[in-house]
Structure formats: C-alpha cells, structure tokens
Amino acid sequence: MALRIAAFGLTAAALSLTLLAPALAQAEGDAANGRKLAYTCHGCHGIPDYKNAYPNYSVPKLGGQHAEYIIAALNEYEAKARWHPTMQGLATTLSAQDKADIAAFFQDEVVVSSGETTGVAPAAAQTCAACHGPDGVGILPEYPVIAGQHGDYIERALKDYRSGKRQNAIMSGFAGQLADADIAALAAYFSAQKGLRTPAKR
Numbered sequence: 552m553a554l555r556i557a558a559f560g561l562t563a564a565a566l567s568l569t570l571l572a573p574a575l576a577q578a579e580g581d582a583a584n585g586r587k588l589a590y591t592c593h594g595c596h597g598i599p600d601y602k603n604a605y606p607n608y609s610v611p612k613l614g615g616q617h618a619e620y621i622i623a624a625l626n627e628y629e630a631k632a633r634w635h636p637t638m639q640g641l642a643t644t645l646s647a648q649d650k651a652d653i654a655a656f657f658q659d660e661v662v663v664s665s666g667e668t669t670g671v672a673p674a675a676a677q678t679c680a681a682c683h684g685p686d687g688v689g690i691l692p693e694y695p696v697i698a699g700q701h702g703d704y705i706e707r708a709l710k711d712y713r714s715g716k717r718q719n720a721i722m723s724g725f726a727g728q729l730a731d732a733d734i735a736a737l738a739a740y741f742s743a744q745k746g747l748r749t750p751a752k753r
C-alpha cells in the first residue's frame with residue numbers, strides 16, 4: 552500500500568511537471584523566435600520617426616520597453632480596449648506564446664534609471680513618478696517606460712486616456728485631471744528623459 556501511494560505520488564509529480572513546463576516556457580519568451588515574428592512590425596516600429604496617419608503622431612518606440620507591458624498592450628489591442636485597426640488586427644493573429652516571444656525580443660535591451668533627470672520636471676510629474684519613476688523608466692515591469700518615448704505619442708496617449716478612447720482604469724483617472732497645457736509639459740519632460748540602456752540579463 553505504502554509503495555502504491557509512493558508510486559502515485561511520483562506520477563502526480565511527473566504529471567504536474569509536464570503541465571508546468573509549457574507555462575514556464577511561455578512566461579520566458581524566446582527572443583530568437585520573437586525576432587522572426589517581429590519582422591512585420593519593423594515596417595512601422597523599426598523606421599525612426601515613422602508617423603501614423605489620421606491622426607498624425609509618431610509610432611511608439613518599442614526597444615527597451617518592459618516585456619510585461621508589451622504583452623499587456625497586445626492583449627489590450629486584441630480586447631479592443633485600445634484603438635488602432637492594424638494593431639488590433641495583428642494582435643488577434645498572435646498566440647500568447649508569440650506575444651511573449653516578441654516581447655522578449657524587444658526587451659533585448661532594458662532601460663533602467665540613471666538616477667538623474669533632464670530638465671525641470673513640471674509639477675504634475677510628481678504624481679507620475681510613483682509608478683513611472685522620476686525619469687520615466689517605470690518602477691515595475693507593468694509600468695511602461697516613457698523615458699525617451701516620442702513626445703507627440705505620449706501626448707496622444709494621455710489625451711486618449713482622458714477621452715476614454717484608450718481604456719485603462721489607472722491612467723484614465725490620472726489623465727482625466729490634466730489640462731492640455733499639463734499634457735504638453737509632461738510629454739516634453741518625459742520624452743527628454745534618457746534612462747540607462749543595458750543589455751538584458753539572460
């Protein structure tokens with residue numbers, strides 16, 4: 552009896568290992584495969600200062616962005632919590648594993664705080680620092696790096712949160728309190744921040 556229980560315990564352990572393995576692989580993300588999958592993305596994200604038409608604003612930079620945030624963003628396009636026909640269409644074609652792989656590729660380089668800020672922070676930036684850090688690098692992986700992002704994209708994002716075009720409970724609350732002048736000042740400040748770019752630890 553004791554033997555049978557032990558044997559059962561072993562099988563159960565082996566089974567849970569097999570079940571766990573794919574989940575772990577998925578969380579990891581395969582940057583090499585992500586590089587292949589990201590081929591279609593470079594047509595817009597890989598061209599410096601490429602602009603979206605109607606409305607006209609810069610396509611966001613993805614290099615160095617937190618992997619967790621990239622996955623969340625792709626899921627939000629798929630769920631239509633974010634607008635953009637091409638991004639919504641592309642996101643629906645990607646599996647969870649594809650998204651993790653692509654995110655790992657774009658995070659080949661990570662942006663960490665340099666401990667320094669550039670220029671004078673507008674008063675409104677104090678609130679933002681709690682999550683995005685004083686220099687916009689994002690203190691947790693779910694808080695996007697906004698340091699060095701295109702200013703006109705940051706401005707567009709804040710206005711979209713404010714109007715509800717882009718849905719996010721946290722950001723719509725903060726953006727809702729901002730006047731156009733605050734948004735312009737915040738976009739100018741955070742786009743000017745540098746952060747330190749370092750190769751990702753693997």
Ligand code: HEC
Nearest residue numbers: 591592594595603610611621624625633635637638641653
């Ligand atoms: C036709 C141009 C185009 C192509 C191709 C494209 N994107 Fe985008 N992408 C955009 C634009 C424009 C935005 C900003 C849309 C918005 O305002 O939400 C964006 C936003 C994003 C975001 C959110 C960034 C952020 O800071 O929130 C991610 C992540 C992203 N794209 C990933 C991808 C991936 C992965 C691919 C390839 C599978 C891809 N994109 C292909 C134009 C494109």
Ligand code: HEC
Nearest residue numbers: 675678679681682693694695697705708719721722725737
């Ligand atoms: C409580 C934490 C928190 C605070 C405070 C906060 N943010 Fe955010 N911010 C987030 C999260 C989480 C997201 C990602 C939301 C999403 O998925 O759309 C985000 C997204 C953004 C984006 C979009 C980035 C992109 O790549 O599309 C911008 C721009 C931004 N925040 C600017 C600000 C500014 C400016 C302030 C201060 C007025 C601020 N945030 C305050 C948590 C925060």
